[in-house]
Amino acid sequence: MKKENRTFGKIIMALMIIFFYLPILYMIVFSFNEGKSLTHFTGFSLRWYEHMLQSHDMMEALYTTFGVAIVATAISTVVGTISAIGLSKSKKIVRDLMEQIDNLPLMNPEIVTAIGFMLLFITFKVEKGIVTMLLAHIAFCIPYVILSVMPKIKSLDRNLADAAMDLGATPWQALTKVIVPEIMPGIISGALIAFTMSIDDFVISYFVTGGGVKNISIVVYTMSKRVNPSINAISTLVVLIITIALLVINLVPVLAAKREEKTNGHTGKRLIPVMLVMAALVCAGLFYGVRGGKNSAPYAGESLYIYLPGEYIDENVVKAFEEETGASVVMENFDSNEQMYIKVANGESYDLLIPSDYMIQRLMEEGYLQKLDQEKLTCFDSMNEFIQDWSYDPGNAYSVPYFWGTVGIVYDKTKVAAEDLEKDGYGIFLNEKYKHDVYLYDSERDSFMMALKNLGYSMNTASEEELNAAYEWLVQCVQTMETEIVTDEIIDNMAQGRKALGLVYSGDATYIMAENENMGFYLPKEGTNLWADAMVIPKNANNVELAYEFMNFISEYDAAYANSSYVGYTSPNEAAMDDLYDGEFEGIGAYIPRTDNENDEIFEYNESTRKIISNLWSKVKIAASNAK
Amino acid sequence: MKKFSQLAVPYIAWAVMMLVLPIALIAFYSIIEPGNSIVSISFTLDHYVRFFTDPDFLIILWRSMVIAIKTTIICLLLGYPVAYFISRCTEKWQNILVLVITLPTWINALVRTYAWIGLLSEGGIFQQILSFLGLGNTEFLYTEGAVLLGMVYNFVPFMILQINTSLCKMDHSLLEASADLGANQVQTFWKVIFPLSLPGVINGITLVFLPAVSSFFIPKLLGGGQYFLIGNLIENQFITVGEWNFGSAISMIMAMIMMLLMMLVRNVERRNHGGKEEA
Numbered sequence: 001m002k003k004e005n006r007t008f009g010k011i012i013m014a015l016m017i018i019f020f021y022l023p024i025l026y027m028i029v030f031s032f033n034e035g036k037s038l039t040h041f042t043g044f045s046l047r048w049y050e051h052m053l054q055s056h057d058m059m060e061a062l063y064t065t066f067g068v069a070i071v072a073t074a075i076s077t078v079v080g081t082i083s084a085i086g087l088s089k090s091k092k093i094v095r096d097l098m099e100q101i102d103n104l105p106l107m108n109p110e111i112v113t114a115i116g117f118m119l120l121f122i123t124f125k126v127e128k129g130i131v132t133m134l135l136a137h138i139a140f141c142i143p144y145v146i147l148s149v150m151p152k153i154k155s156l157d158r159n160l161a162d163a164a165m166d167l168g169a170t171p172w173q174a175l176t177k178v179i180v181p182e183i184m185p186g187i188i189s190g191a192l193i194a195f196t197m198s199i200d201d202f203v204i205s206y207f208v209t210g211g212g213v214k215n216i217s218i219v220v221y222t223m224s225k226r227v228n229p230s231i232n233a234i235s236t237l238v239v240l241i242i243t244i245a246l247l248v249i250n251l252v253p254v255l256a257a258k259r260e261e262k263t264n265g266h267t268g269k270r271l272i273p274v275m276l277v278m279a280a281l282v283c284a285g286l287f288y289g290v291r292g293g294k295n296s297a298p299y300a301g302e303s304l305y306i307y308l309p310g311e312y313i314d315e316n317v318v319k320a321f322e323e324e325t326g327a328s329v330v331m332e333n334f335d336s337n338e339q340m341y342i343k344v345a346n347g348e349s350y351d352l353l354i355p356s357d358y359m360i361q362r363l364m365e366e367g368y369l370q371k372l373d374q375e376k377l378t379c380f381d382s383m384n385e386f387i388q389d390w391s392y393d394p395g396n397a398y399s400v401p402y403f404w405g406t407v408g409i410v411y412d413k414t415k416v417a418a419e420d421l422e423k424d425g426y427g428i429f430l431n432e433k434y435k436h437d438v439y440l441y442d443s444e445r446d447s448f449m450m451a452l453k454n455l456g457y458s459m460n461t462a463s464e465e466e467l468n469a470a471y472e473w474l475v476q477c478v479q480t481m482e483t484e485i486v487t488d489e490i491i492d493n494m495a496q497g498r499k500a501l502g503l504v505y506s507g508d509a510t511y512i513m514a515e516n517e518n519m520g521f522y523l524p525k526e527g528t529n530l531w532a533d534a535m536v537i538p539k540n541a542n543n544v545e546l547a548y549e550f551m552n553f554i555s556e557y558d559a560a561y562a563n564s565s566y567v568g569y570t571s572p573n574e575a576a577m578d579d580l581y582d583g584e585f586e587g588i589g590a591y592i593p594r595t596d597n598e599n600d601e602i603f604e605y606n607e608s609t610r611k612i613i614s615n616l617w618s619k620v621k622i623a624a625s626n627a628k
Numbered sequence: 629m630k631k632f633s634q635l636a637v638p639y640i641a642w643a644v645m646m647l648v649l650p651i652a653l654i655a656f657y658s659i660i661e662p663g664n665s666i667v668s669i670s671f672t673l674d675h676y677v678r679f680f681t682d683p684d685f686l687i688i689l690w691r692s693m694v695i696a697i698k699t700t701i702i703c704l705l706l707g708y709p710v711a712y713f714i715s716r717c718t719e720k721w722q723n724i725l726v727l728v729i730t731l732p733t734w735i736n737a738l739v740r741t742y743a744w745i746g747l748l749s750e751g752g753i754f755q756q757i758l759s760f761l762g763l764g765n766t767e768f769l770y771t772e773g774a775v776l777l778g779m780v781y782n783f784v785p786f787m788i789l790q791i792n793t794s795l796c797k798m799d800h801s802l803l804e805a806s807a808d809l810g811a812n813q814v815q816t817f818w819k820v821i822f823p824l825s826l827p828g829v830i831n832g833i834t835l836v837f838l839p840a841v842s843s844f845f846i847p848k849l850l851g852g853g854q855y856f857l858i859g860n861l862i863e864n865q866f867i868t869v870g871e872w873n874f875g876s877a878i879s880m881i882m883a884m885i886m887m888l889l890m891m892l893v894r895n896v897e898r899r900n901h902g903g904k905e906e907a
């Protein structure tokens with residue numbers, strides 16, 4: 001009977017190990033995949049590692065993660081140890097109270113701690129960035145250090161320090177020569193916990209960061225919507241680094257113990273901190289070494305902070321700009337215009353933003369933008385006339401168009417009948433023939449546009465009655481059609497033909513159609529949203545000159561062509577657009593936006609309508625979530 | 629000796645600033661009207677009322693609780709046998725197995741969760757196996773099952789390690805005594821081993837339940853854009869909607885619920901523990 005028990009145990013154990021390591025192995029294997037797929041291995045290649053090494057974002061994130069972890073660990077270990085020693089000699093009431101306080105970050109849900117830090121920094125107007133991230137990490141690491149040092153101190157003979165001082169040691173000597181060596185194991189395990197917590201942290205970093213500072217977790221989180229095997233590559237690198245570090249940490253004591261057995265000396269115990277310090281130094285050296293070496297171009301040493309949507313720029317174009325000007329470009333991504341607005345309205349400083357039309361109007365009206373000095377702009381000469389001087393920014397006094405397009409229906413030609421599209425228009429999203437085969441895009445504006453247009457209203461309506469009708473339309477859609485509401489994962493999923501219908505931006509449709517020839521793009525006659533995303537300079541920008549340089553650079557033919565070809569969105573540079581349509585994107589109708597339908601509209605900003613739509617859209621999403 | 633107590637003074641100041649003040653700020657923001665400048669603050673309980681009067685929010689709270697409870701139960705059912713198996717190995721194997729269990733937790737949680745996307749997505753290994761077995765084209769990614777899986781995957785090591793610690797502390801002569809007194813293995817397990825491992829089980833439950841309720845990136849990565857848990861609701865308020873006061877109120881509600889549950893669990897533990905010592 002006992003034997004049987006063991007086999008059962010072994011099986012469960014083995015299954016558990018498979019469960020733990022399968023995803024990690026899978027990820028490592030696919031980081032070497034030649035193709036882009038996460039499900040089919042097509043051959044061995046290192047291209048995703050190359051991609052990773054070239055990606056400014058990812059390399060910065062790697063440095064940030066390890067840099068913050070090393071500094072936070074060092075500071076919190078020293079401070080935590082000293083405080084623990086101090087606390088152990090304090091009055092009991094102080095000690096008990098501090099224990100409760102230290103428990104706050106351990107016992108509270110992480111997101112609550114994170115929001116607390118965020119509100120703290122915002123209330124006291126501390127600029128969010130690497131400093132705030134470091135402060136927050138130190139703050140949540142110290143309690144772990146204290147927690148692991150405290151028991152060691154308690155088990156220490158209370159008279160030890162006194163004895164040392166009686167024998168003539170100064171308090172400092174008593175501390176460093178007597179107490180610290182005795183509690184070393186506690187300090188080391190505290191430092192290790194602090195380091196892991198810092199490396200592992202996502203939630204707190206996510207809420208307290210700013211100014212384009214990202215750690216690996218944040219990069220993975222913001223990139224996870226698109227299929228991007230370089231995430232696998234960077235993850236594999238992290239796994240490798242941590243595994244090696246862990247093995248060293250676990251092997252050193254064993255080896256040291258063995259040596260101690262042989263020599264019967266104390267070298268072993270000393271070895272651990274020495275090793276840790278050395279490892280830290282090596283990492284720190286790498287950290288600073290790799291970032292050195294700047295040239296002496298006109299803007300050498302300066303930085304340009306750009307806040308733009310994710311996957312919205314060709315990194316090679318950015319690199320070319322960096323080479324030409326000598327400046328370094330720091331990019332931060334947002335998921336939605338609304339997310340961007342919150343940060344900008346809270347006073348975070350960027351040199352350049354790339355929001356959409358209606359949001360530009362809002363930022364303008366609320367006084368967040370600088371009026372552009374037209375003298376400095378050379379980019380309007382080569383720009384398509386059609387997209388200049390739109391209603392959101394008359395005369396382009398504040399903004400330079402970056403990409404433009406429409407919103408339409410991407411459909412699988414093998415599954416969707418063309419006559420259904422002709423007949424229903426957007427109403428096809430209510431046609432139960434396509435139940436379970438529909439994606440909605442998580443954008444309140446465009447979802448309401450679809451519903452309003454289908455109901456025959458203007459998408460800029462302020463009538464609550466019409467908005468409510470649109471809300472009912474959307475609720476009916478999510479409840480009867482088993483829709484999925486997605487963000488950018490719609491692009492790769494439609495490209496792989498996973499659903500028959502999706503509401504998609506024309507630029508993404510271009511990419512989808514280029515990847516999968518079965519996909520078509522349909523613009524209903526009911527009209528659509530004609531949109532533009534444009535570059536604007538906020539009032540609190542630090543490097544306005546460089547922002548102008550960038551606007552001109554990206555609008556010139558070469559950069560505009562490369563950028564549009566990479567992202568798939570339509571370039572405002574007319575020659576670049578025409579050449580792409582004659583070449584790479586030939587026959588892909590989605591690339592050239594429709595300009596001749598009188599039902600097409602441009603969004604106008606209206607605060608009270610925005611609030612209504614925003615609330616109703618949250619309710620639609622919750623209804624969708626609760627319909628499952 | 630006394631001089632050393634001064635060493636704690638800077639940290640006490642720091643802790644008040646960095647640990648107490650943030651929580652106080654959340655509480656403060658949760659009871660003021662939105663858009664208040666410092667000059668004119670007016671207090672209100674509207675945010676709390678709004679949460680508790682809207683069935684949609686209550687459903688989300690309920691769902692978060694339910695999925696956290698499911699996660700905890702699965703972690704317990706999976707974790708206990710594994711912990712038990714480890715505790716019965718030789719010391720050398722114990723160390724190795726504990727390391728094997730701990731290693732993945734050192735690797736970034738987000739990275740590990742992301743790793744599941746490839747496995748679960750359409751055309752991925754899981755679906756291929758199932759369709760090979762003739763079980764049809766079940767969808768995994770962006771379902772509640774995927775979220776549950778992600779949570780179990782992330783949190784089960786905590787359960788195993790906690791239970792294992794308390795099983796290893798157990799005095800093995802108790803088992804022999806139990807056998808000598810005529811108990812069979814099943815009886816020994818339920819009457820001796822399990823009660824003695826309860827502190828570990830309870831610690832494990834808190835360590836799994838707490839992060840499971842408030843998790844927001846696991847549902848977002850594996851549950852898709854329309855799978856809302858209370859953590860996503862909070863994130864949404866702060867990052868995209870910008871209603872911080874309402875978001876603060878939801879955070880407070882969640883923190884309160886967690887605190888009450890913790891106190892409840894600690895009480896159970898203490899009563900249990902106290903009983904043991906008397907016996």
